[in-house]
Amino acid sequence: MSNQFLTLKNKLPDLGIGFGLRREIADETFEAKDKIDFLEFAPENYMEVGGNAKALLERAAEAFPLISHGLCLSIGSTDDLNNDYLKALKKTLDQANCAWASDHLCFASFNGVYVQDLLPLPFSKEAIEHVVKRIKTVQDYIERPFLLENISYYTSLPGAEMNEWQFISEILEKADCGLLLDVNNVYVNSVNHGFDPERFVDQIPLERVVQIHIAGHKKSKKTIIDTHGAPVVQAVYDLLEYTIGRVDVKGVMLERDQNFPNFDEIIVELEKIRNICDSNPGSKMDLKKCGTSKKAKSDVQAVSI
Amino acid sequence: MSKPSLSEIEKSFCTIVVDGKARQQFFSGKKSKSKSEAHALDNEAIELYSELIGYGHHDAIDSIYPGCAKLIGEKWDEVVDDYLQKYPPNHWRLNMIASRFPQYVTKHGGTWLEQFPFLAELADYEWLELELMEKDIQIVCTDACTLDSAEAFAKYGPVVNQTLVIRQYAYPIPKIVDHLEADELFVYQADEDKTKVAIYRHPETHFCKFLELSHLAYQVIAQAQMHKSSFKDLLEKAVMPNSGSDAQDAVVKFLELTEKLQDLGLFVGTRKI
């Protein structure tokens, strides 16, 4: 088992508190530049796209360090990795000078059909072997650290041979890659599938967490749905607080993809996240430096749901 | 019984979340390998995935084809579902989900085409807006030189906006779109002229523009797109053959036209030929 990733992680820039690049609220985002340290973008919206999208990404790259968070790599799919996708992704990562790139531990396509959603994988040994091989290929190809995000899932798939944290941990260790820990997804899954979210955090290899996502969700009758369309709830802030003191994290990012409120509300959420990170004595994130840095100063060559 | 492989699990999961009929059959036990496989999945959760996926797909397609959606009205969702069954999303970019709708209408439009014979052209027109907005092309603009001498006229030609597409429609699509936008009933008159349209991305705003073209403008642009032509070539090949007897008037009209095309961003400069 290789630990090369951990050496790479040490060289990654501390990005601070970030937000998602969304066309609908781009102007407000740029105006709040002094409250946001970095931006995350969905590469699929910019890969092989010109015009306004391209101009927006260029404008964002001028003003903020950028990182990429993909939706359609489909790391768990039994389809071949899409070379066209990888090629376009690499080009976009280079153009945006991303310090790292991430995508989800899921499958998003089958038999060439892209469902445009994040479908869960069975927690099986076969899935682990399959995903590990592909992560190595991706990480080599994109020439920068790759992070996997834990997803929200609403049903377990047949064929499980272990629980979620065992599944995630084994993949991270065997593939020697990083984790983008989404604390909202941990919370959503803990409620929907009945486990203790803090225990989940305790069981995963925290040293591999490079970035944290935090977001809002929606409660339906039986299920909590990860919508990124509502304010963050206190229980998720609490989980962030629990986690932040235990990890050496390079960036914490607020996700908001729909049902956009007045931007002042976003600012309040960002400040709350900053306070949690700042006031937590265990937090190893160098926030002051992040607040003033304009670009990722990474010597390692340098993302939403 | 051997346990299902990752590929089999992905295949059945993917099928039941995107296909309502397959979902019903699966949970009634007809298509599952065993009752236990169906029991391992939560029916309500599968419905939720299906709703979330369907919502995303429909939302993207609705936003790209507002005219077609308005025209077809309450049956629109059924049409979109049928389209997605026949042309499942095969690209990573969400908007590309709508790229083959014009093809679908032409091939499978059936009774809709009988009712609205211009539907395929309307779909083409609406898709072009998105396609050109997103096209991965940098519009390269050059300086526009002044055509103040016969020499300059022969030596220089226009640079055509690299995103510009011209279409000759059998139906008055821009007029139909105006009616649909204003919620007015459009009554098609069979004697209406064909419409010539230019669709392009503006080099500065990056937004798409639609222009109805005169016959002259259409010919000039078509010629300029086909061959690297000087203004003199354009005049001789695209203007003079259609100009009647007054050559002087034709030249004046041509000069006015090229200026307009430049101002509107269809031409984006001049170059030496």
Ligand SMILES: [Fe+2]
């Ligand atoms: Fe996330």
